[in-house]
Amino acid sequence: MTAKRVATTPGADPRDRLAEAIPRLRAFGISLTRDVTLADDLVQQTILKAWSNIDKFDPATNLDAWLFTILRNSYYSTLRKTRREVQDSEGTFAASLSEKPAHDSRLAMRDFQRAFDRLSPEHREVLILIGASGFSCEEAAETMGVAVGTVKSRASRARKRLAELLQLEEGETMFGDGDGAMQAVVLRSPAAAH
Numbered sequence: 406m407t408a409k410r411v412a413t414t415p416g417a418d419p420r421d422r423l424a425e426a427i428p429r430l431r432a433f434g435i436s437l438t439r440d441v442t443l444a445d446d447l448v449q450q451t452i453l454k455a456w457s458n459i460d461k462f463d464p465a466t467n468l469d470a471w472l473f474t475i476l477r478n479s480y481y482s483t484l485r486k487t488r489r490e491v492q493d494s495e496g497t498f499a500a501s502l503s504e505k506p507a508h509d510s511r512l513a514m515r516d517f518q519r520a521f522d523r524l525s526p527e528h529r530e531v532l533i534l535i536g537a538s539g540f541s542c543e544e545a546a547e548t549m550g551v552a553v554g555t556v557k558s559r560a561s562r563a564r565k566r567l568a569e570l571l572q573l574e575e576g577e578t579m580f581g582d583g584d585g586a587m588q589a590v591v592l593r594s595p596a597a598a599h
Contacts, residue, residue: 423456448476455471524567528563532567
């Protein structure tokens, strides 16, 4: 899965493209929060903030990157406000929200989700941005507010840790030909991201 980039026609209102970004924002929100309800709230906040601050958006830039930055900043602001809440670091709550797998691909997906949930928020974020969403390292760095080298380093460490958690041998894939998005998260190298 790659981030959809829509060419901006001169004079076009970027507000007309906000609805197209909702599924990608929701997936990114869920990857950060591990909570569908909170992710939906973040997406709603993001769209409202984008709508009311559309004059600050440069139409010559990537709308998805701008929206992902708003969502990410909203998430971390919310996180700072709720430091006293209990973390779901073992994934007990998140696991209770998932459906039990009925066949091999669902088992692989469950294993992947469990391993992915054990990654740090920074590692989940970078894998979603440059792996699953197709952002370049430069775009991800801008969205995350860090240096490009930091993005590459985090992505490398995140992939290595995810492969360890999944007990994958070098070059081995757990998804076969079935799920390109998950393979992108695990296998796509930062240098290959555009």
